[in-house]
Amino acid sequence: MTMVDHIKTRVIPDRLTTPAERILKSWEALLLLVAIGIFILNSFASPYFLNAWNLSDATFNFTEKAMIAFAMALLIIAGEIDLSVASIIALASTVMGLVMQAGFGTPVIVLAGLVTGLMCGVFNGVLVTRFNLPSIVVTIGTMSLFRGLSYIVLGDGAFRGYPSDFAWFGQGYAFWVISVEMVIFALLAVIYGVILHKTNFGRAVYAVGNNATAAMFSGIRVGRVKLTLFMLTGLMSGLAAVCLTSRLGSTRPSIASGMELEVVTMVVLGGVNILGGSGTIPGVVIAAFVMGLVTFGLGLLNVPGIVMSIFIGALLIGVIALPRLFAKLKGGK
Amino acid sequence: MARTGLADPSQPVLRLDGIVKQFPGVRALDGVQLALYPGQVTALIGENGAGKSTIVKTLTGIYQPDEGDILLDGQPVRFPTAQAAGDAGITAIHQETVLFDELSVAENIFIGHAPRTRFGLIDKAEMRRRASEILTSIGAKIDPDVRLRDLGIASKHLVAISRALSIDARVVIMDEPTAALSHKEIEELYELVDTLKAQGKAILFISHKFDEIFRIADRYTVFRDGQFVGDGLMAEVTEGELVQMMVGRSVDQIFPKRRAVLGNPVLQVVGYSHPTEFDGIGFTLRRGEILGFYGLVGAGRSEFMQSLIGITRPSKGVCKMGDDIKIIRSPAEAIEAGIVYVPEDRGKQGAITAMPIFQNVTLPSLGKTSNNGFLQMAEEFKLAREYTQRLDLRAASLDVPVGSLSGGNQQKVVIAKWLATQPKVIILDEPTKGIDIGSKAAVHDFMSELAAQGLSVIMVSSEIPEILGMSDRVIVMREGRVVAELEGDDLSPETLVRHAAGITSEAAA
């Protein structure tokens, strides 16, 4: 055994890798290559692909899902999950319909959608943090509850006749081919990127997801962090409800069915560890584009939606399975 | 049963030779040997981190040794799985009883080898009958149909022992079996061990309590820092010699404790109580003082310390810092009040192992390094650099995950993290558990330096030399209560052990 030398001049470098090296070796870089590959493939596959308006149309495939995916990414990094997001959309859209029928204008309708989403998030978050319940069961429950409420109100009916200025959110264009949804998506990408990567709160999210106990011992209010994230996820679902309702121009209780799966897939594809602790917003952004491009490309090839969902499901499993499979083969076990 | 009865008592049933087990950063076992003889109890003695639990896991097929031989009846064997070790007749009764709360007592005893009916189904009647036979044979009045979760800890131990008997084990490992038992239950356990001996079973008995080792063991083996130190017959050794072997160095030689001038009281605790964990704890901590908390594992020391920083709430009691009464409801408030806690369980409570060193260090201090809630990496690196250098951390860079460091260096990161908050009081819970000697010395050295600079330190430790070498004053806890406060000439290994094990009070009662 060597004794400790008491010369305290030993300097530990901050980092050994350069930012460029870290980016090149990241999951995001790989994903970006995939996105570019699909883009090139698509442009060969269909002559209609490389058209600004077509591409712009394609973004609607993912913008609403991605809004939720940003908040969901933070939630999953913190070690929780919300499977009720699509049902929150249904409930928020229904409340918006009720408000619209009561004769209110667009600002109140939008506010109602956002507030409903937020309250659903509070409901999930309180159940998970106050009662210490597993989020997966809670949100499977609220998934039924929220959409169920929507069915109680609407049955097999629908709300139609939203004011014409309401259409701006889901159908409007900010300038040229850039849609309002695209602008919201881009803004949220920046905001969530900053929250997760540049603030104390973002650091707390990682700490909670990696080791909630140690985070708690380190003075982080774990319950508060998680509650905030559930609220953000609810709020984003409310926002997605505004956009989706505006785009469709109507509310049915089956609206956004199964979207939770696509949101989770987007988050996982973006490199977020489903068990919590790691992941980035740039990853989710690229994943949103990848999923949008795949869906759009297959659509151009006339592949029906349900078959696309096979790709999405396979993507979800494959993205997690392949690295593990390689690691296993490498390990020789 | 017959095969063990015929065994030659002079030949070991099981012998380990030159066992090496390496973990990242730690050599947990470094060529140790151990021999277990039929009908005899061998006590395995060593401080925390000596390699006792690693040897148990090696014997039960959980770990595979990197080098060395396991000889069963002189034949080399390997235990690739827990099943294989069980089939070879080796069974362990663990510290944390590894049984199944939701299964019945009979099922716990027979899981893996339940009697079957003609149709291959579990023969419940037969299982119940045999379970009750075994339970009766050890004098346990437990209903075999009761679900395990409804039993107390002592009864769970008896179930674990019954399980060992049910598989006709040749080697029974008892890992601190009396840690959670009452005096009466311990006596019953001793009788049981005698029964097992009479049946010719070889018993490995792991304990920190010297009185019970002398009461029950025939042989001893001592480990220190993963190495074999010595073995022999209990009849030919004294307590002092065992302590000497365990510690291996004279106490004042290695500890860099400087006698600091003690200042004003910094922290006063009065009558801290909790419904189930601790009762009526009080003390005064002064500026520049190192206050040791000694006790056996499970004496309630960590539980009490965690209530001081707001993880659990005391039901009664007052905590004063200076002249102010502090009500601390969460670790965040504790940090604000200047009282921080370096937990015992480094992996679970201390470090966030997947995150980089600098982020671990700055986590409780983000309020200081950040600007209106926005991170400032440069400030973070500055703070991390300063404190990791003070602790003489060895790492490739500050952005590698803490999990990639050795245990000792991980502990330095955790301590650096708490010092960076610039506390008034730092509580160190088993600060050198499971870390190498070099890091130990660095931690002790630093602790001394901190106290000299006026920081008040509470050190929870189960290592006698550490407690004696570092503390200005020692509080001994047993079963959730303070049983002694020792200082100066009163401090000796014997007095600590006696108070912690409750020998004096038991004798008086």
Place this chain on the structure above:
Amino acid sequence: MNALLKSRESILVGAILALLALIATRFAGFVAPANLAAVFNDTSPLIILALGQMVVILTRCIDLSVAANLALTGMMCAMLNVVYPDLPIIVILLLALALGAIMGAVNGLLVWKLDIPPIVVTLGTMTIYRGIIFLISHGKWVNAHEMSPAFTAFPRAALLGLPVLSWVAMAVIIVMAVVMARTTLGRSFYAVGGNPHAAVYTGINVGKAQFRAFVISGTLAGLAGYLWVARYAVAYVDIAGGFELDVVAACVIGGISIAGGIGTVGGAVLGALFLGVIKNALPVVDISPFWQLAISGAAIIIAVVFNARADRTKGRVILKSAEHAQ
């Protein structure tokens, strides 16, 4: 017997009886034996799937692909029947079991060998299995007139006054009760979920036990697949859509702890019956069936809150005086 668990089941029995009493005040005919038998028959697929899900949840996993598995197996059976109308029912049944088992095994292998979180695996396979139905059926329905009479008659055939479907459900209940209580396999599920660490010490392979649980769940889903399609005499892509949530709900209401290791066959069956009674009662008491989803969602949440309070385990007690005071 464990008093707590016993009480949990008796609470559920009490809840079902109270529910029945409440319904009887509005519509007395609901509690007539014949109608109760019809309710049981209607709930049979849910019972069968809930028992499979129970095993999976016991091992700390979850299987969200059961409804998709059911639909795919049902579609394959139906298409096979269209092509080979003379194939004996027993062959179809065996095939349904085998197909379900294979789909369960795919889930299980991904969880066991690649260590992928069960929720990810089954969310993925759920969409994949559904998508495959579309691929093989090209989105078309298989209707009653295309199926052979024998194919559709089997689950409805009366035997001692009850349809075969009910008898199958009862057989599954009995088999599962024996497996869970009286076989090493059944007990290993409890061991793995209750204390995986200790399970390793007793020589139980945790991953393998989880794999087996998925195979059981898949097999039962396959069985239910044929019965479902034959009973309703129709097969299409979306049959039993969202049914996996009812199945999980039945388990949660039945006191199966999502944290693993706790739960009984009786609990799962009662949980399914609770939902079955509600579903069948809504129309007769003049509540829109659209209430059903919200009610089962609320039931899940209430049950999980209730279970969490009951599951709270006793901590280690250091003070000797407190040990007896507890």
